[in-house]
Amino acid sequence: MKRFTSVAPLDAAELLALVERGVEMRRRLELHEPAGHELAGRTVANLFFEPSTRTRLSFDLAAQRLGANVITLDSEVSSTTKGESLRDTVLTVTAIGADILVVRHREEGAADQVAEWSGRPVVNAGDGTNEHPTQALLDVMTIHRKFQDLRGLSMAIVGDIAHSRVANSLMAAMSTLEVDLTLVGPSEWVPPETSFTVTHDLDEVLPMVDILYLLRVQTERGSVVDDRYIERYGVGRERATRLREGAVVMHPGPINRGVEISDEVADSPRSLILEQVANGVPARMAVLEALGAGT
Ligand code: NCD
Numbered sequence: 239m240k241r242f243t244s245v246a247p248l249d250a251a252e253l254l255a256l257v258e259r260g261v262e263m264r265r266r267l268e269l270h271e272p273a274g275h276e277l278a279g280r281t282v283a284n285l286f287f288e289p290s291t292r293t294r295l296s297f298d299l300a301a302q303r304l305g306a307n308v309i310t311l312d313s314e315v316s317s318t319t320k321g322e323s324l325r326d327t328v329l330t331v332t333a334i335g336a337d338i339l340v341v342r343h344r345e346e347g348a349a350d351q352v353a354e355w356s357g358r359p360v361v362n363a364g365d366g367t368n369e370h371p372t373q374a375l376l377d378v379m380t381i382h383r384k385f386q387d388l389r390g391l392s393m394a395i396v397g398d399i400a401h402s403r404v405a406n407s408l409m410a411a412m413s414t415l416e417v418d419l420t421l422v423g424p425s426e427w428v429p430p431e432t433s434f435t436v437t438h439d440l441d442e443v444l445p446m447v448d449i450l451y452l453l454r455v456q457t458e459r460g461s462v463v464d465d466r467y468i469e470r471y472g473v474g475r476e477r478a479t480r481l482r483e484g485a486v487v488m489h490p491g492p493i494n495r496g497v498e499i500s501d502e503v504a505d506s507p508r509s510l511i512l513e514q515v516a517n518g519v520p521a522r523m524a525v526l527e528a529l530g531a532g533t
Contacts, residue, residue: 239528243349243362245371245410253378253414256524260379263520263527267303277306277530283336285327285352286363287313287343292491292515293363293372297340300522304530309336324348325355332356337533338526341365359529361522367401367459373490374407376521378415380514381449384486388415394443396422396471397453397498398461400429404490405453409434420447423471427461440471444480452489452498463497474500478508486510 245253266274282301286294294310301308311331313319318327324343331339332355339356341349342363349362364370381388393412399405399421412419413433420435420443421428428436437443444450452473455463473487481487487499487509495501504511 239359239525240532241350241353241360241362242371242525242529243353243360243365244369245374245407245414248414250414250416253375253411254382256375256521256528257379257382259524259527260375260517260521261383263303263523264379264517267520273303273305275305276527277301277304277338280337280530280533281307281309281335282338282340282526283331283334284308284310284340284363285313285331285342286311287318287324287341287348288364290342290363292518293342293370296515296518297361297363297372297522297526300519300526301338303519303523304526306338306526306530309334324352328352328355332358338529359532361525361529364403366403367406367456368403369407369410370403370490371407372518372522372525373404374411375525376514376517377408377451377488377490378411379517379521380488380510383513383517384510385448388417390416390418391448392418392420392446393449393451394420394422394440394447395451395453396440396473398427398455399423399453400427401456401459401461402453408451424467438470440473440477441480444477445482448482448485450481450485450487452487452493454489454492454494454498463494468497472496472498472500473503475502478503478506481508488514491515 346366346368353360
C-alpha cells in the first residue's frame with residue numbers, strides 16, 4: 239500500500255485483511271508485549287493542522303508500538319504561524335527524515351497533496367469534510383469484534399452527515415462490506431444525492447438497526463445545534479429503549495453529551511464508544527505496518 243487517504247479504493251478482502259491484522263495487533267497490545275520492530279529505523283511524522291485528541295494520540299502510540307521514531311508537529315506552534323506554506327512544511331519534514339506522514343488538515347484533498355509533494359507514504363487523518371479512513375477502519379474492526387460477519391447487518395448513521403468526513407469514509411466501507419445503511423438527519427444535513435436509504439425520522443429506524451452510529455454536529459463547519467435538533471435526533475434513555483436487544487451505539491468522538499447523546503446512553507453497556515477508541519491504536523498499527531512495508 240502506497241497511501242491510505244481514502245477507503246474507496248479498497249475492496250472487501252483488502253479492508254478485512256487490515257481489520258484482521260488490527261485484531262492481531264490488539265491481542266499483542268493486550269498481552270503488553272514489547273514494541274515490535276516492523277517500523278524499526280523508520281520515522282513517522284504526525285502533522286496535525288486541526289485539533290485532535292484520539293486520532294493524534296493513537297497514531298503516536300501506534301507508531302511507537304511498531305518500533306518507529308515519532309515526530310509530531312503541532313500547527314499552533316509550528317512555522318505555519320509564521321506564514322510557511324503547507325508544501326514547504328511538508329518538504330521540510332521530509333528532509334528531516336520522515337518516512338511516513340500522517341496528516342490532518344482542514345482542506346479536502348490535503349493528504350493526497352502531501353503524498354504528491356513528499357513522495358512518501360501518507361495516511362489521511364482527516365481532510366476537511368472529505369475522508370477519515372482510519373476512523374472507518376477502526377469502526378469496522380469494532381463491529382467485526384462485536385458481530386463477526388458484517389454482511390447483512392443493518393446500520394443507521396445519524397446527524398450532520400453532510401459535513402462529516404467520518405460519515406463519508408464509513409459510507410464507502412459499509413457499501414464495500416454490504417452493510418445495509420440508512421442515513422438519518424435533517425434534510426440540510428443528509429447528502430442530496432446518495433444511493434443509501436434516507437429518512438428524517440429517527441424513531442422509525444430505531445427498532446430496525448443493529449448499529450446506531452451517532453455524529454457530532456460540526457459547528458466548526460457552520461452547522462448550528464438547536465433544541466429542535468436535540469428533540470428530533472438526540473439519543474437519550476427513552477429512545478435507546480426502542481433499540482433492538484443486542485443493538486449497539488457508536489460515535490467517533492468527541493461526544494457532546496446532552497446534544498447527540500445523553501450521559502445514560504454514552505455510559506450504557508450498549509455504547510461501544512470507548513471500544514472504538516481502544517481499537518484506534520491497533521487499527522492504525524495495521525495501516526502504518528502496511529505502509530511501512532513499502533519504505
Ligand atoms: C472526528 C473528526 O475529527 O473527524 N473525530 C475523530 O477523529 N474521532 C469526528 C468529529 O470531530 O466529530
